[in-house]
Amino acid sequence: xxxxxxxxxxxxxxxxxxxxxxxxxxxxxxxxxxxxxxxxxxxxxxxxxxxxxxxxxxxxxxxxxxxxxxxxxxxxxxxxxxxxxxxxxxxxxxxxxxxxxxxxxxxxxxxxxxxxxxxxxxxxxxxxxxxxxxxxxxxxxxxxxxxxxxxxxxxxxxxxxxxxxxxxxxxxxxxxxxxxxxxxxxxxxxxxxxxxxxxxxxxxxxxxxxxxxxxxxxxxxxxxxxxxxxxxxxxxxxxxxxxxxxxxxxxxxxxxxxxxxxxxxxxxxxxxxxxxxxxxxxxxxxxxxxxxxxxxxxxxxxx
Ligand SMILES: Cc1cc2nc3c(=O)[nH]c(=O)nc-3n(C[C@H](O)[C@H](O)[C@H](O)COP(=O)(O)OP(=O)(O)OC[C@H]3O[C@@H](n4cnc5c(N)ncnc54)[C@H](O)[C@@H]3O)c2cc1C
Numbered sequence: 001x002x003x004x005x006x007x008x009x010x011x012x013x014x015x016x017x018x019x020x021x022x023x024x025x026x027x028x029x030x031x032x033x034x035x036x037x038x039x040x041x042x043x044x045x046x047x048x049x050x051x052x053x054x055x056x057x058x059x060x061x062x063x064x065x066x067x068x069x070x071x072x073x074x075x076x077x078x079x080x081x082x083x084x085x086x087x088x089x090x091x092x093x094x095x096x097x098x099x100x101x102x103x104x105x106x107x108x109x110x111x112x113x114x115x116x117x118x119x120x121x122x123x124x125x126x127x128x129x130x131x132x133x134x135x136x137x138x139x140x141x142x143x144x145x146x147x148x149x150x151x152x153x154x155x156x157x158x159x160x161x162x163x164x165x166x167x168x169x170x171x172x173x174x175x176x177x178x179x180x181x182x183x184x185x186x187x188x189x190x191x192x193x194x195x196x197x198x199x200x201x202x203x204x205x206x207x208x209x210x211x212x213x214x215x216x217x218x219x220x221x222x223x224x225x226x227x228x229x230x231x232x233x234x235x236x237x238x239x240x241x242x243x244x245x246x247x248x249x250x251x252x253x254x255x256x257x258x259x260x261x262x263x264x265x266x267x268x269x270x271x272x273x274x275x276x277x278x279x280x281x282x283x284x285x286x287x288x289x290x291x292x293x294x295x296x297x298x299x300x301x302x303x
Contacts, residue, residue: 001073003102003150003182006043007210013043013275014299015212018282020047020058029282030062036284038070040291041298046104046152046185046277049077051111060091064098075152076100078134079108080124082117088124088133096143102150104185105130105176127153128175135180153177155184155211157198158191161232170205177207184209185277188216188227190260191235192267212275213268217286218257220250258286262293269294 006013016037021027037045045066049059059076066074076095078088095103107127111117124130131151138148153176156169163169173184184202189195199211218224221244228234240260247253265276278287296302 001044001101002145002147003152004147006073006150007183007274010043010299010302012269012273012302013210013212014040014296014302015042015275015277016045016280016287017277018045018047018062018280020050020055020062021282022055022058026282033280033282033284034066034070034072037280037287038072039298040288040296041300042072043275043299044073044075044102046075046077049079049106049108051079051109052082052114052117060094063095063100067098067100074100075102075104077104077106078130079106080122080127080130081108081111081119082114082122084123085133088130089137092134092137092149093140093142096137096149099144100149101145102152102182103134104152104154105134105181106154126172126175128172128179131176131179131181150182151180152183152185152212153181155186155198155202156233157186157189157194158233158235160187170201170207173202174205174207177209182209183212183275185212185275186214187231187234188214188279189234190240190264191237192264192271194235195268196271210274212277213264213273214277214279215261215264216279216281217261217290218244219254219281219283219286221253223281254286258289258293261286262290265290265294 018030021030047059047063050056063074063076066072105127131153134149134151155173159166160169195213202211243256244253247256268276280287
């Protein structure tokens with residue numbers, strides 16, 4: 001379903017993020033997770049996109065499989081990295097022909113291990129340029145929906161490291177919206193104040209599209225360290241760190257992570273959040289526990 005219709009129909013959306021598996025074992029584990037989470041009837045799921053090479057095809061394969069063989073509505077991520085216009089055109093045509101309704105359009109991070117990568121060689125320098133191109137794809141008539149793809153973009157409540165000037169950063173976010181973005185999904189955060197303030201700043205900047213909160217329940221201390229590296233700028237509040245320090249074993253760490261994320265979700269729902277997007281890390285347990293803690297059997301419970 002086109003993003004505009006999803007958000008018009010549901011005052012609060014629940015969605016999950018997966019990454020494409022690289023091995024047979026991780027693929028099997030992911031399909032187990034998917035079949036468990038399908039019962040929770042998310043309004044959409046999204047599939048991340050690699051920095052280059054063969055993993056990119058895995059995104060396409062997973063999205064098309066979910067579209068054809070599950071009840072889930074998959075949204076592929078797409079980045080500007082290492083792409084020329086004709087690549088993007090082909091990718092969009094394939095997704096349109098498969099009936100995929102929406103794309104999450106991203107700048108993308110520089111690929112690790114690709115020493116000769118030069119951002120200036122990419123056809124699109126910023127996500128806003130990719131949004132413009134995807135928006136224009138509607139004119140090709142390839143997409144069965146005459147509006148073309150619904151388009152999501154990324155938002156950074158605690159700022160993106162590439163733009164230290166937080167006022168300019170809002171201008172850049174607004175540019176993505178002006179080019180035709182239909183919704184924003186945020187980077188993960190552990191401080192709801194940061195999200196709510198970001199939402200207010202978007203409002204002041206004239207950004208009036210749904211802003212979906214990215215939530216990642218911490219499951220292991222090593223995972224948290226990795227995440228701190230990948231989501232540079234994200235703050236880990238003392239309250240969370242103290243609770244994790246008290247946790248005596250892995251199970252206690254996971255329980256703290258689920259409890260903390262539940263509290264975040266409860267507070268966001270009290271504050272009329274337009275959507276909660278779970279970074280599942282291809283596992284179902286934490287998401288299922290949080291649903292239970294929120295009193296939700298599935299998303300029908302929201303309506
Ligand atoms: C929800 C979510 C999902 C993600 N999924 C993926 C994924 O699947 N694959 C992946 O590789 N990465 C993913 N990322 C990471 C993301 O690609 C990187 O964080 C990237 O650096 C920023 O992406 P963006 O779309 O905000 O890029 P952009 O909007 O292009 O912004 C990138 C930087 O450039 C600045 N900027 C924007 N416009 C201008 C301009 N005109 N002039 C100067 N500076 C400008 C911005 O302020 C920012 O600092 C995801 C991030 C989020 C929040």
